Amino acid sequence: MSKEVKRGYVPTDEKEFNGENLEKVKRAQSDIFMLIDRGYPIKNASTFAGNHYLLSERQRLAIVRATSPSEDIQKRKSKQITSGFEGETVYIDGLNLIISMEIALSESTMIKCMDGTIRDLAGLRGTYKLIDKTDIAINLIGQKLEEMKVGKVYFYLDSPVSNTGRLKQRILELLAGVSYEVNVELVNNADVVLETKGYVISSDAIILNKCDSWINLAYEIVSEKLPDLKYIDLSI
Secondary structure, X not given: OOOOOOOOOOOOHXXXXXXXXXXXXXXXXXXXXXHHHOOOOHHHHHHHHHHHOOOOHHHHHHHHHHXXXXXXXXXXXXXXXOOOOOOOEEEEEHHHHHHHHHHHHOOOOEEEOXXXXXXXXXXXXXXXXXXXXXXXXXXXXXXXXXXXXXXXXXXEEEOOOOOHHHHHHHHHHHOOOOOOEEEEEXXXXXXXXXXXXXXXXXXXXXXXHXXXXXXXXXXXXXXXXXXXXXXXXXXX
């Protein structure tokens, strides 16, 4: 893991999400938001607006990940927990959180979304490799959980994804000395498990819609520990 890897880095992002191009993305997002609030499927709305504004696939993906209907945004925000973590058990969408941290540490494209989360544009596609940012990401997560004074932590990792066994071992090794209990479970589908929980740590929109309560940890870590990180603000 000594070789430097920039997780999620795409050179064209600098051009596609700056200046006039970013303004074009925001205009398209406004149109898409209006359409999905009126019941149009986001896939159809993003295709329509994306074609109208001649957006690239990356620009369209950014809008889709950032934009949600008003009803979903309100539902997620009503379930968000911002305090009272002491002694509680939290449930973490492991790959979702760790990959987001790796991408932030790589200074690759991150987006602040309408529901207040921060998301990336990476696609997992069943493969994952530990990189030079992995240990730093796990340690940042561990430090934040320590500050929250949680009592117990469960990381859920998708077992069909490659190298999750190695990632499990690394999490246990790096967090061996923390004050809270650490558990790492390999499961067939982490989403299905997390959808039934409270005190969930994830930025996955489907999980946030279904879970009992959630913590916006990725955004908090970025804001507190990586204050110089520049992200694309598509939150409004």
